[in-house]
Amino acid sequence: MKKTFFSTSKYRLAKSKIFFYIVCFFSTLTMIPLFLIIWELIKRGYKQFNFSLFTEVAPTSMDAMLAKISGDPIPGGILNGITGTLLILVIAIIIAIPVGILVGIYLSENPKKKFSNLIRSLADLLQGIPSIVVGIIVYVWVVRPMHGYSALAGSVALAIMMLPMIIRSTEETLKMLPTSLKEAGLALGGSYTLVVLKILLPSAFGGLFTGSLLAISRVMGETAPLMVTALGATIVNWNISDPTSAISLLIWEFYNDPNLAPLVWSSSLLLLFIVLGINIFAKSVAKKWKIQ
Amino acid sequence: MENSINSENNKYVLELKEVSVSYTPGKNAVENVNAGIRENTVTAIMGPSGCGKSTLLRAINRMHDLYPEIKTTGEILLKGENIFKMNPMKVRRLAGMVFQRPNPFPTMSIYDNVLAGYKLNNISLKKSEKDEVVEASLRSVALWDEVKDSMNKKGTFLSGGQQQRLCIARAIALKPEIILMDEPTSALDPISTNRIEDLILELKEHYTIIIVTHNMSQAARISDNSMFMYLGHLVEYGTTKQMFTKPKDKRTEDYLTGVFG
Numbered sequence: 001m002k003k004t005f006f007s008t009s010k011y012r013l014a015k016s017k018i019f020f021y022i023v024c025f026f027s028t029l030t031m032i033p034l035f036l037i038i039w040e041l042i043k044r045g046y047k048q049f050n051f052s053l054f055t056e057v058a059p060t061s062m063d064a065m066l067a068k069i070s071g072d073p074i075p076g077g078i079l080n081g082i083t084g085t086l087l088i089l090v091i092a093i094i095i096a097i098p099v100g101i102l103v104g105i106y107l108s109e110n111p112k113k114k115f116s117n118l119i120r121s122l123a124d125l126l127q128g129i130p131s132i133v134v135g136i137i138v139y140v141w142v143v144r145p146m147h148g149y150s151a152l153a154g155s156v157a158l159a160i161m162m163l164p165m166i167i168r169s170t171e172e173t174l175k176m177l178p179t180s181l182k183e184a185g186l187a188l189g190g191s192y193t194l195v196v197l198k199i200l201l202p203s204a205f206g207g208l209f210t211g212s213l214l215a216i217s218r219v220m221g222e223t224a225p226l227m228v229t230a231l232g233a234t235i236v237n238w239n240i241s242d243p244t245s246a247i248s249l250l251i252w253e254f255y256n257d258p259n260l261a262p263l264v265w266s267s268s269l270l271l272l273f274i275v276l277g278i279n280i281f282a283k284s285v286a287k288k289w290k291i292q
Numbered sequence: 293m294e295n296s297i298n299s300e301n302n303k304y305v306l307e308l309k310e311v312s313v314s315y316t317p318g319k320n321a322v323e324n325v326n327a328g329i330r331e332n333t334v335t336a337i338m339g340p341s342g343c344g345k346s347t348l349l350r351a352i353n354r355m356h357d358l359y360p361e362i363k364t365t366g367e368i369l370l371k372g373e374n375i376f377k378m379n380p381m382k383v384r385r386l387a388g389m390v391f392q393r394p395n396p397f398p399t400m401s402i403y404d405n406v407l408a409g410y411k412l413n414n415i416s417l418k419k420s421e422k423d424e425v426v427e428a429s430l431r432s433v434a435l436w437d438e439v440k441d442s443m444n445k446k447g448t449f450l451s452g453g454q455q456q457r458l459c460i461a462r463a464i465a466l467k468p469e470i471i472l473m474d475e476p477t478s479a480l481d482p483i484s485t486n487r488i489e490d491l492i493l494e495l496k497e498h499y500t501i502i503i504v505t506h507n508m509s510q511a512a513r514i515s516d517n518s519m520f521m522y523l524g525h526l527v528e529y530g531t532t533k534q535m536f537t538k539p540k541d542k543r544t545e546d547y548l549t550g551v552f553g
Contacts, residue, residue: 178395180391180392180393180395181395181397181398182358183355183358183389183391184389184391184395184397184459185397185408185412186355186358186384187353187355187384187388187389187391187463188384188385188388188408188409188412188413188462188463188466189381189382189383189384189385189409189412189413189466190381190408190409190412190413191381191412191413191414194411194412194413194414195412198408198411198412199397199399199408199412202399203397203398203399205399
């Protein structure tokens with residue numbers, strides 16, 4: 001056979017090299033938005049990113065205007081948002097994690113049952129429900145019967161949004177455990193409940209922890225469902241039956257008030273850092289607790 | 293000792309009566325097995341892959357209960373009591389199991405691994421009792437001297453052979469009547485295998501052992517009696533010496549001489 005350029009190994013090597021560079025190029029391209037976002041937030045937010053951001057509640061529009069006129073940085077911070085986000089998330093975690101883990105256990109233990117398939121499809125559908133719709137449903141279910149907006153209502157909305165993620169990550173983690181682990185526990189005469197509690201769940205801890213962290217970081221920045229449930233507050237509130245602010249709610253408020261607009265950047269920067277921090281922490285935990 | 297299966301001075305600790313196991317309805321993976329096993333003996337179950345060795349072994353501690361599609365019929369008498377009429381948890385306490393791959397519980401320390409059986413049965417022991425059980429169990433698997441200074445390290449920190457001995461210690465900590473071993477050395481190197489085999493011979497003093505093995509020379513080395521299974525049937529069951537010298541069945545002879553395997 002006559003050798004042409006197209007049949008030589010040189011041509012094939014060149015082809016795979018070109019393909020490699022194209023892949024690299026687009027991979028790099030996808031990272032650019034993240035760095036641009038971080039850069040933009042730091043550039044615009046660093047001036048307001050100070051100690052008082054963490055120690056003072058959000059300023060009124062009037063205070064901000066006066067500071068602006070006299071050329072001072074805007075006073076106040078987002079303490080009420082930070083504590084609110086914390087309160088709402090803690091209750092959401094208390095609601096969602098036990099339920100999600102129990103459902104995940106059921107799915108991994110009964111993978112082929114019709115009921116499991118139904119739950120699995122419903123969990124996937126639940127993940128697809130727009131967050132504002134979840135918020136409005138919770139408004140009807142919790143806010144109206146309680147006669148008022150509350151941190152609890154916000155938590156219920158976020159818990160509903162976290163559930164599918166926790167369910168699926170629990171199921172996936174438990175499925176990865178070798179069957180011999182469960183069999184070894186049962187072969188020692190262990191009851192099913194004790195084998196799940198003392199062997200399967202501790203062995204899967206890394207996966208469950210990571211899954212829960214990622215679910216938390218996913219709902220942390222949710223704004224729409226909180227608008228119709230937690231509403232917002234100008235003070236630090238620790239009462240679960242009272243309206244409560246959140247970092248994301250404050251960002252929305254700042255955006256709507258020209259005098260407070262500079263605070264949008266520092267608050268967004270903080271929110272982004274927290275979410276990225278949780279993500280990085282979750283990844284490192286996942287690596288450390290990897291199932292052998 | 294020539295014919296220890298039928299001798300009358302030892303009573304059966306385990307009796308299999310018409311035991312059949314099926315994974316799919318109408319197709320038996322183990323068919324109509326009848327056998328009696330005497331106390332303080334080592335019985336090897338041999339046969340080619342897929343002949344039902346492990347399936348038969350796992351019927352004895354009702355492991356098949358975990359999988360609803362698997363059906364077991366017949367009777368298995370453990371010390372005269374039908375295991376299918378007992379609480380499965382009790383059956384499994386009386387019939388300890390050692391698996392093919394060493395599987396210590398990854399989140400537990402060596403100490404806790406030995407005591408896992410007690411924890412999983414909600415039996416609480418005093419600290420001194422715990423120490424006693426752990427030491428006695430680890431001593432009887434000849435692991436005590438190697439691990440006595442690292443009790444709090446994870447069980448998975450040990451070498452493969454040590455892990456397997458830990459798993460045996462975990463099984464005997466509950467003082468079972470019989471120990472079921474499912475190819476316990478197939479994942480181990482020759483030196484570790486050797487140690488486990490020596491251990492099996494020592495454990496025979498106190499326990500009845502049934503071991504599934506692929507390795508014919510292993511069966512010859514450690515077992516008193518052997519079962520040869522083929523296509524789900526128990527083809528031949530007799531003393532190991534007799535089976536390896538004068539097999540009664542043509543299929544056993546073919547297997548032992550390497551005609552198939």
